[in-house]
Amino acid sequence: MSIRIEHLTDRRPHVSADELLAGFRPSERFGEVSFDTYRPDPQQPSQAGAVRELRAFAESVGRAGSGGGFFAKLFGGGPRPADVRTGIYLDGGFGVGKTHLLASLWHAVPGPKAFGTFVEYTNLVGALTFRKAVDALSTYQLVCIDEFELDDPGDTVLMSRLMRELADAGVRIAATSNTLPGSLGEGRFAAQDFQREIQVLADQFEVVRIDGEDFRHRGLPQAPAPLSGDELERAVEERFSGQVVAADAFADLIEHLSGVHPSRYRKLLEGIDAIVWQDVHTIEQQAVALRFVVLADRLYDKNLPIIASGRPFDEVFTAEMMAGGYQKKYYRAVSRLTALAREGILGDVSTV
Template sequence: MATIQHLTQRTPKVSVEELLAGFHPSHRFGEVSFDTYRPDPNQPSQAGAVTKLQEFAASIDTGTGGFLGKLFGKKTKTKSGMYLDGGFGVGKTHLLASLWHAAPGPKAFGTFVEYTNLVGALSFRQTVEVLSHYKLVCIDEFELDDPGDTVLMSRLMRELADAGVKLAATSNTLPGSLGDGRFAAVDFQREIKVLADQFDVHRIDGEDFRHRGLPEAPRPIAEDNVVTFAQERYPDKTLAVDDFAELVSHLASVHPSRYRQLIDGIDTLVLHNVHTITEQSVALRFVVLADRLYDKDVPIVASGMPFSELFTDEMMSGGYQKKYFRAVSRLTALAREGQQAEAAV
């Protein structure tokens, strides 16, 4: 019989060591490599990205590092940073994770949000001190929708580069954007102009998420049957059963850097009465939880509104729309897995 727990009764305490231990590719990319990436033969930029990243990986731990090393050390052909520019679904995270796996340690792999949360949990100076001892820091989904966070990450990357740390980053274009995706690299370089000449920007072309649209959200389970449905579908599993409103409220009391530990050991999430979130701060916290659920491939069984209605129209068309589109896509995929047995991809 399934074991039932409640996320609202969990308040994880996480040490610095435990936080840093989580900076690695999710299990979805836990065993990927450059060899498992399949470039589209019609898109030579994809094979080109593999070659560039392999060369970049080989350069790690061969430079003298640091400011004095850059001033007096032997010049190398590789720059201190790689930036992969392109749309959704062209394999940037796969490639970034492959770089991480190929590089020597110590090394870190995390999303833009995870690094800003790390700074919030440790302080900026302590984060710099810890990561300065790493050989490689990978930043997936670099975001430009929050000026404060962008400046914070720009400063962090500048100090890490000065300490001799190699950097690699990716970003996504917005679904439905009018540009061809190049604007992400341009904005990236403008915001961190001190680092711009140190980054090798590589555009990856290919059919992206914008052409596929969001998956159709499954019909919610009836409220009086949602737990029974989950128990029958997932016998002998650990279910987290929570009221949506209570869970959303509880998230405010748990630092986002601890959401990974919040769902540790949970096989399936069961939500009562999902409703539209109307407050921006609440919505952004739930976006982080959605990312952590997707990282761990936690299926969702839910009653109430479908996840396509989770955020307001204003949110879906506003400055944080990239985050909300990503969250809706991921939550919908997990709900399709939980309720229709379709693997989340």
């Protein structure tokens, strides 16, 4: 069967506000996961403990009085009872299954509900305006925020206010992150100047720690090395027969991303079965690297295998970036790109 070749650099997607809201659900990779499909590491009891915590949280969503709005009315605006949790926060390293568990929670709770990454929520506010975003999300039972992170003061003030208003409306909130709530923003901006806002965020959650090693690489071979030009062509023919492949020169793709808002990256990949990049190189500029991280997340969401030539993915960011304030983002991206490269060459699949 022939391969249909497309180029992401030819695509300039447009996404309406309604389409953005409709897209707030787990990606294809996590479309059918559940608490039962999560495989806790027996050497890490916190993983099984997190499942128990989330099952209990799921059962509490939708109960009369479980949210802030109800108690604000019942007690005349006074404090909530101490045993009522408005939110739950999964803190852990890369590849321990936080997204799998968050998606499982989303599937276990009746709607209306929303599931998206932190970046997607900030993009939603930008597309709808703050008030319209609050009005839309306030009608939901549950809002799930994956990869919670504070990159700048604007995000901090925005999300502090958004989450306070959602909690007051009775919306339950669940989040995942690589950073404890009280430490969000450290190393990225003058977080000490925004401690009030950060504390408002932290106060919404009960923190559940998940320990363990990166599941994407547990017991599996290292990612295959990048291919030469001839090897790239042969591998594409062997692996992607009958599929739609997005093939681009890496440099051209990186330049193209600067003209596509990150909220449109999901639409950018629509209808694509696999990714081929020619001459991957190290990204030198931080703004460019952060855009590429968002693309890596959307590729992983859609479980798109990658075949590439050039530099290996553990060299796609500079050493300074990997050691700087955004290092957790970059390590997550490298982990996910490595998993997709393994799928591209070896056919190994892991869902975390």
